[in-house]
Amino acid sequence: MTQEASHTTTADPGVVVGEDGLARPAWAAVDPLLRDYYDSEWGMPVTDERGVFDRVSLEGFQAGLSWATILRKRPAFRAAFDDFDPDVIAAYTEIDVERLMGDAGIVRNRQKIQAAITNARATIRLREDMGLARLVWSFQPETTPRPRTFAEIPTKSAESIALSKELRRRGFAFVGPTTMYALMEAIGIVDTHLLDSHRRDSSGVWTS
Numbered sequence: 138m139t140q141e142a143s144h145t146t147t148a149d150p151g152v153v154v155g156e157d158g159l160a161r162p163a164w165a166a167v168d169p170l171l172r173d174y175y176d177s178e179w180g181m182p183v184t185d186e187r188g189v190f191d192r193v194s195l196e197g198f199q200a201g202l203s204w205a206t207i208l209r210k211r212p213a214f215r216a217a218f219d220d221f222d223p224d225v226i227a228a229y230t231e232i233d234v235e236r237l238m239g240d241a242g243i244v245r246n247r248q249k250i251q252a253a254i255t256n257a258r259a260t261i262r263l264r265e266d267m268g269l270a271r272l273v274w275s276f277q278p279e280t281t282p283r284p285r286t287f288a289e290i291p292t293k294s295a296e297s298i299a300l301s302k303e304l305r306r307r308g309f310a311f312v313g314p315t316t317m318y319a320l321m322e323a324i325g326i327v328d329t330h331l332l333d334s335h336r337r338d339s340s341g342v343w344t345s
Contacts (some may be wrong), residue, residue, distance in 0.1 A: 151331055160333050278295075301314045
């Protein structure tokens with residue numbers, strides 16, 4: 138989830154304690170969909186190829202939009218894109234592009250749709266080397282942020298810049314440094330849960 142997806146407030150309150158007594162960042166404190174995503178999924182390790190490809194694809198579609206928009210459309214995305222199976226998507230033709238452009242359940246952006254197909258083909262090529270998941274996780278930093286407020290969370294890092302550059306070299310598209318930092322947050326490569334959040338240190342990858 139990038140900064141654009143945050144719940145905007147005039148003052149950054151850090152964590153907000155919900156009716157259930159659990160502390161969450163403001164962006165995850167109100168909308169039930171975002172709250173459930175935050176509580177059960179965001180920041181937990183994803184280390185399999187299809188899982189990482191799924192997240193790379195969705196983060197690419199999120200560029201310029203809110204994560205809440207993508208999350209609400211995620212079931213439709215997964216249905217339209219054959220559950221983000223790289224082998225199936227790599228074989229898509231212009232007929233599939235037009236099918237997807239006519240699907241009101243997803244974000245109908247031709248460049249992003251074509252990028253998903255391009256990235257599926259690049260993912261298959263990576264199997265001859267280390268594979269997508271291992272490549273992405275090889276950019277895990279030695280330390281992770283320790284933010285107390287949302288404003289203290291970076292939007293990119295040296296590692297996300299390097300990951301973006303490497304993926305582009307490997308033929309991927311819509312993998313800019315900010316998008317890749319959001320991916321790293323989403324799949325547990327960094328832990329940007331606020332220090333006072335009930336989810337801090339829950340991934341098993343990092344300890345504060």
